[in-house]
Structures are given as structure tokens and as C-alpha cells.
Amino acid sequence: MATIGDVAREAGVSRSTVSSVLTGRKFVTPETRARIEAAIAKLEYSVNSGARALATSRTMTFGVVVRFHEAEFSPALATYLVAFSDAARARGYAVMLLTEPDGAEAVRRVIAARQVDGLILLNVLDGDPRLEPISRSGYPAVLVGNPEDPRGIDAVDLDFAAAANLLVDHLADAGHRDAMFVRWPEELYESGSTYATRFERAALRRAADRGLRLVPVPVPVGPEQVRATLRTALQDPALPRTLLIHNDAAVAMLPFVLGDLRLEVPADLNVVSLHSAELARLYVLSFSAVESRPEAVAEAAVEMLCDRVAHPQAPARKRLIEPRLDQRSSVQARP
Amino acid sequence: MATIGDVAREAGVSRSTVSSVLTGRKFVTPETRARIEAAIAKLEYSVNSGARALATSRTMTFGVVVRFHEAEFSPALATYLVAFSDAARARGYAVMLLTEPDGAEAVRRVIAARQVDGLILLNVLDGDPRLEPISRSGYPAVLVGNPEDPRGIDAVDLDFAAAANLLVDHLADAGHRDAMFVRWPEELYESGSTYATRFERAALRRAADRGLRLVPVPVPVGPEQVRATLRTALQDPALPRTLLIHNDAAVAMLPFVLGDLRLEVPADLNVVSLHSAELARLYVLSFSAVESRPEAVAEAAVEMLCDRVAHPQAPARKRLIEPRLDQRSSVQARP
DNA sequence: CTGAAAGCGCTTACAG
DNA sequence: CTGAAAGCGCTTACAG
Numbered sequence: 295m296a297t298i299g300d301v302a303r304e305a306g307v308s309r310s311t312v313s314s315v316l317t318g319r320k321f322v323t324p325e326t327r328a329r330i331e332a333a334i335a336k337l338e339y340s341v342n343s344g345a346r347a348l349a350t351s352r353t354m355t356f357g358v359v360v361r362f363h364e365a366e367f368s369p370a371l372a373t374y375l376v377a378f379s380d381a382a383r384a385r386g387y388a389v390m391l392l393t394e395p396d397g398a399e400a401v402r403r404v405i406a407a408r409q410v411d412g413l414i415l416l417n418v419l420d421g422d423p424r425l426e427p428i429s430r431s432g433y434p435a436v437l438v439g440n441p442e443d444p445r446g447i448d449a450v451d452l453d454f455a456a457a458a459n460l461l462v463d464h465l466a467d468a469g470h471r472d473a474m475f476v477r478w479p480e481e482l483y484e485s486g487s488t489y490a491t492r493f494e495r496a497a498l499r500r501a502a503d504r505g506l507r508l509v510p511v512p513v514p515v516g517p518e519q520v521r522a523t524l525r526t527a528l529q530d531p532a533l534p535r536t537l538l539i540h541n542d543a544a545v546a547m548l549p550f551v552l553g554d555l556r557l558e559v560p561a562d563l564n565v566v567s568l569h570s571a572e573l574a575r576l577y578v579l580s581f582s583a584v585e586s587r588p589e590a591v592a593e594a595a596v597e598m599l600c601d602r603v604a605h606p607q608a609p610a611r612k613r614l615i616e617p618r619l620d621q622r623s624s625v626q627a628r629p
Numbered sequence: 630m631a632t633i634g635d636v637a638r639e640a641g642v643s644r645s646t647v648s649s650v651l652t653g654r655k656f657v658t659p660e661t662r663a664r665i666e667a668a669i670a671k672l673e674y675s676v677n678s679g680a681r682a683l684a685t686s687r688t689m690t691f692g693v694v695v696r697f698h699e700a701e702f703s704p705a706l707a708t709y710l711v712a713f714s715d716a717a718r719a720r721g722y723a724v725m726l727l728t729e730p731d732g733a734e735a736v737r738r739v740i741a742a743r744q745v746d747g748l749i750l751l752n753v754l755d756g757d758p759r760l761e762p763i764s765r766s767g768y769p770a771v772l773v774g775n776p777e778d779p780r781g782i783d784a785v786d787l788d789f790a791a792a793a794n795l796l797v798d799h800l801a802d803a804g805h806r807d808a809m810f811v812r813w814p815e816e817l818y819e820s821g822s823t824y825a826t827r828f829e830r831a832a833l834r835r836a837a838d839r840g841l842r843l844v845p846v847p848v849p850v851g852p853e854q855v856r857a858t859l860r861t862a863l864q865d866p867a868l869p870r871t872l873l874i875h876n877d878a879a880v881a882m883l884p885f886v887l888g889d890l891r892l893e894v895p896a897d898l899n900v901v902s903l904h905s906a907e908l909a910r911l912y913v914l915s916f917s918a919v920e921s922r923p924e925a926v927a928e929a930a931v932e933m934l935c936d937r938v939a940h941p942q943a944p945a946r947k948r949l950i951e952p953r954l955d956q957r958s959s960v961q962a963r964p
Numbered sequence: 965c966t967g968a969a970a971g972c973g974c975t976t977a978c979a980g
Numbered sequence: 981c982t983g984a985a986a987g988c989g990c991t992t993a994c995a996g
Contacts, residue, residue: 295743297973308983313975323981340741344688345973347679348988355725360711372706376695379728388744390690391724393714406675408630409723553888632989643967648991658965680989683972 296337304333316341356382356599357410359392359400359424361417370542370570370588371416374438377592378414385600387411398423405433412599414438418449420486434602436595440488446610448602450594453614454489454568455496457584460619461538461566462497464582466504469628470564473501473536474527475508476544479515493540493568509533513544520544524551528563536625539567545581546573565624568617581624584617591615631672639668651676691717691934692745694727694735694759696752705877705905705923706751709773712927713749720935722746733758740768747934749773753784755821769937771930775823781945783937785929788949789824789903790831792919795954796873796901797832799917801839804963805899808836808871809862810843811879814850828875828903844868848879855879859886863898871960874902880916881908899960903952916959919952926950 298316302309307326314320315330322330333339347353358378360371379389390410392400397415401424404410411434415424418439428435429445437449465473475497477483478490501508511533513523520543527533528551539545545567557563559581571585594613601608633651637644642661649655650665657665668674682688693713695706714724725745727735732750736759739745746769750759753774763770764780772784800808810832812818813825836843846868848858855878862868863886874880880902892898894916906920929948936943 295741298975299973309974310976310983310985311981314982317975319976321981326982338741340738342683342973343742343744344679344682345988346975348677348683348990349973349975351988353679358726372710375707375710375726376728379726383729389726391693391710391714391726393711394718403675406630406673407678409678549885550888553885556891633991634989644990645967645969645992646965649966652991654992656965661966677989680972681991683974684989684991686972 295342296339297342298339300337301330301333301339304337305329351408353409353411354386355388355390355410356596357390357392357400357404357413359397359413359415361397361415361424370573370586373571373588374416374592377589378596381589381593381596385596387596387600398427402427405431411603412436414595414599418488420488420491422486432606434599434606436599436602438591438595440492440612440614441486442488444610444612448598448611450591450598450613450615451489452586452591452617454492454617456614457568457617458493458496458540459500460584460617461568462500462504462506464566464619464621464625465536465538465564466501466506468564468625470506470534470536470625471628472507472509472534473538473564474511474534476524476527476537476539476541476567477510477512478541480512481515490540497538497540507534508538513541515543517543517547520547521551521554524548525554528555528557535562536564537566539565539569539581542569542573545569559624560626564626580622582619582621584619587615587617630677631674632677633674635672636665636668636674639672640664686743688744688746689721690723690725690745691931692725692727692735692739692748694732694748694750696732696750696759705908705921708906708923709751709927712924713931716924716928716931720931722931722935733762737762740766746938747771749930749934753823755823755826757821767941769934769941771934771937773926773930775827775947775949776821777823779945779947783933783946783948785926785933785948785950786824787921787926787952789827789952791949792903792952793828793831793875794835795919795952796903797835797839797841799901799954799956799960800871800873800899801836801841803899803960805841805869805871805960806963807842807844807869808873808899809846809869811846811848811859811862811872811874811876811902813848813876815847816850825875832873832875842869843873848876850878852878852882855882856886856889859883860889863890863892870897871899872901874900874904874916877904877908880904894959895961901960915957917954917956919954922950922952 298309298312302312311322312330314322315327382389394400401413413435415437418437418441420441425445428447435447437444437447438451440449440451482490511527513520524544524547559565565581567581568584594615633644633647637647646657647665649657650662717724729735736748748770750772753772753776755776760780763782770782772779772782773786775784775786817825846862848855859879859882894900900916902916903919929950
């Protein structure tokens, strides 16, 4: 591989001058610049990213810290990861995947080794242990999630409260007076999951305001359990025939159960839900829904992280991505 | 941040000696080693990975080059990515995500910038343009896929031919004489997809050997199309009541269609399929199946890549991961 | 067994 | 506008 020295020799200039055209931080006369560019092309030279990183103390890499919760649903994860990578590349950054089960340890490790310029934390919980090493070191980071106490760290998330309001309003506007609230497994709320909790709170409050009675239906983990729970609920004559769903596993399983019970939407059952776009893309989910907009979240996170790298002392920010209602006539008007 | 110089000063030794204990490549007396380790702990020192990379010409990072085909199904992608990251970490490597649409360009870029020590190419096609820059540069790489001409590059994949044989045998052993072969969209075969083609060839050959008549049912892209195609096929009295499926989208949609048509497995319909474990985990898929074993593939790929980095001149290898049949009584014996 | 020196490939003040 | 020099934080022959 050619080095900057080879290019300098080929072009008959010093290494500093080559560096100047490489970084673009100094003026170089068009003639010498042309000679240097010719040499670069001839030698197929490309900056050694490690050497540049050492000289500039910038790795041009962001770490994405993945976190799983077995109650959650993973098809959307790939969409997020690709979206982060794409958004980062557009700004000159690469993305490193951090998947170890102990996320706090992963954070400590990459910060200590200076492996990345900043971190994106997926799926942040209230009391998330990954925040400690970040706030202690003051390392640039963005949380995807909306914890009560972000510990002075930037955060971005879908506005789950607004999403809940949209869905509740959609039902109330159509004249519905009650609905099942198909929820995540209880342990997800207890784990400090911020999106589950925020959606729930807003939904309950808005429903109270709008005179919509919500009957909670918690759905346990696991396909068989999801199916059984939905089936039981849909067969219960005491429960409303309208569903407000915040649980991707339940959304994905619902059509199976509809088939089991010979129910049609919206004739027999009205449904609205909040789910990942990935689900909508893969299945015939003709429910009015709020999608979770992974690309918009990723783009915002990367933008905030770049800002943070540029301005380490700026005050922490929180950004909420506006959800949009995607109407698909799964709700009928009630008199 | 502390540097190796700080540690040396604190321990009262030279930087070389600190480096010796860091790399573990030289003997250091237990006493000095202890002093150095104490200094490291006290200063919370950690090797700067960029500096080490520059000195050793090893980034300890692998690049994973993702490729999408719209006819394919992505829920399994996240499983693969996490599996690669976990397998790499176990061997001291980090994983960088390479997602740009032009994969060949991504490969060229990271090779030229020396950003990674090796590359893992996902979803390799026959005639895949990403192979060219790799075979030209001789960069360490492993293909996930099994192209006709791997261009001297190591490759690993599930043994799709063996998977086809398992499934055909499973039907033939149960006395079935004919089956629908629910396939990927035609454009996937034409695109050079190696797994689709290898499964198809083996299935056809084995079926001929075993006296099983296979009626091909190509399934187009898109949830609505998948559903409509399956529904039409299952309603056609001329078609067999036995399904051999190699198409994740069709597997995922099948229960919806069974519901539509009031069909039960195995009473009305017998089914075997090859699909990703992720699908099986998320849905109630009680079909006898061969799973695609992402973890085993990832582990093998990382192992091969580490070997390649250690022995750049060794002859190229190809590894096929043995599939396993997971029986779930979706097939009834025929007399 | 330990240390002084050179080098990895860049960038960046600082002179000129 | 261009170049010589120092430095980023390590590792690795090579002496001693």
C-alpha cells in the first residue's frame, strides 16, 4: 500500500503539502494540488484510517450498543442497525456493533480503548446501567429511549405519548366508548422500559379525557402464550370488540387468531395499533396504525451525536420524533 | 486518559517493559509485572486501540458487508449480525457494519483505508461484484454463501442441498408421492442466489430419485401477492395437498391463509419447510422444518476468517454447515 | 530480564 | 504557499 510519503515523492512535494490537500484545511495552489491528485490516482493511494485516527484523536466510528429484552420483538432491530449505519456513513462515520450481554461493560471497554468517537444506546431503560460509565466519562452519546433521568446525556425517541394520543383519538373520534388495551408483558413495564410506560400513561390519560374506557389485556411472552391470550380475550363476551394494541408480538399473531375464530376486521372487530414498519412491510396488516419510524429516529440520533462531538459542552438535548397515523379503515364509526 | 508512558513512569520501568506485559509476548519478572499491573489499575489505563493498530497493522476489526434483496426476508438479518458480533468478540475482534447499497464500493473503500483486518460478505450471489476487489487485493475474507466460483475466497454456508434432501426424504419416507414445491420468486433464482438454486437442484434430483413428484409454485414478492398465490394454490384441487416450502415469506404467511381457507395441518394439509430460526421463534410454526442455524454459520465464518488472517497463503476452504431436521408432526404417513 | 531507539502513517503548529 | 520537525500512543527488533 502506498503511504503519504510515496505520494509526496511522486508529486515532488513534502508530506505536509499532501496532507493539506487530503484534509482540505489549507490552501494549496491549483498546480501543486493537481500534481498531488495525479500522484494519488496513480498510486491508488488512500489515507490509512488508523494513522489518521491516531494523529487526530478521531476514529470516525460510532458504537451502537444493542440491548435485548426477551419480551420484545426483534424483526425491527435489523432495520434500526442498517438505518444507523446509513445515517452515520452519510456523515463520514462508520458503525461498530456492540452486542455483549453486559452493555455497561461494553461501554466501558470501548471508551477506555478510545475505539469510537461516540455511542448510540438502543432501547434505553429507566435506570439503565449503561448510562453510568457514559455520564461519568462525559463521552459523547445519544440514548434511543426517553428515560426519566437521562443523566445529562442526549436522547431521542419516537414520541410514544403522542402516538398513544393519536390512536386513542382515532377511536374516540369514531365514536368508540371502550376498547381492550393489548399491552406488553408486565415484566417489560417493570423493567423500566420507557416506551412501554410512556405509551401506557398517555393512553390512559387521553382515554379518560375522551371518555374511552380501556380494559387492559397484558400479553405474556412466547408465541403460544400470545396466541392463547388473544384467543381467550377475543372470545370473552364481556370484553369490548375494539382493540388498541401496543405489542408487536400480538400484532403479528393477531391475524392467526382472527383465522382461528373466523373474525373479520372491521366487521367483527375494530383494531388500531402501534408497531414497527418492518411488521407492516412483511405482513398483511391492514390495521390503522402508528409506525415507529426507525429511519427518522436513526437520522436524528446520528445528527445529535455529530453535534455533540463538535460541541462537547453544549447543554443536553432531548428530541421526540413525531409519529404519524396511517389510516387503513380497520375502525368503523359508532353512532 | 493515561498512556503507556504514564504507566511506565508510575511503575518505574520503561515503556517497552509495560508493552511486554500488555502484549504478553515477553517474559517479565513477577515483581515488575506486579508493579506494572498495579500502575495500570491505579491509572485505569487501557491500551489505545488505534495506536496499537498502527503499530501492529492489525485493527482487530472485521467488516460485515450486508446485502439486501427485496425478494428476501429480513427478520433473520439481526440474528446474523448479532451472531457475527458475538463470535468475533469471543476472538478479540470488533465488527463494523457495511451497509452501503454498492457493496463492491464499500469493500474497496475499507480495504484501501485499512479499516478492517478481514471481511465477511453476507448473502453472496453467483457473479457477486463484491468478490472482484477482494480477490484482486487478496484481502482476508469469508463468503457467506456458496457461489459456483468463489474466486479463491473462503466460503461457508448452510448445506442447502442437504437440507433439501432431508425434507424430501421426510416426505418420501412418510409415503408421499407428490408435493407442491413452494419456491422463492423467480427473480431470486435469476439473480444468482446460491442458496435458492442449490436447494432447488438438490430437491428436484432427490425427489426424482425417491419418486416424489414436485409441482413448482413460485411465489412473488409482497405480502398481498404471497397471500393470494398461496390461497389460489391451496384451493386448486389439481394440486397436491402436501407442501415443501423454501420461502420464508410464504412460511410466515401460510398460517394466515390456512385461517382464510379453514384448513388444518396435518389433517387437511401436510407441510415441511426450510426457514430461519427467527421465524420459528416468533410465530407458532408447528411445521417439521430445517432451520438455517445463523449462530453456527456465524461461528464458522469468524473462525475461518481468523485462520485466514493467521495464514494468508493457506489454500481456500469451503465449509458447509450440516442442517438438522426438526420434526413437529406436520406430516402424516400415507399408505 | 530491561531499556533506548526507531518506526507505524498520519496531522499540525511553526518557520521560512 | 511549502517544508522540516515534532508528536499522536503504541510495538518491536536490537543492545546490554
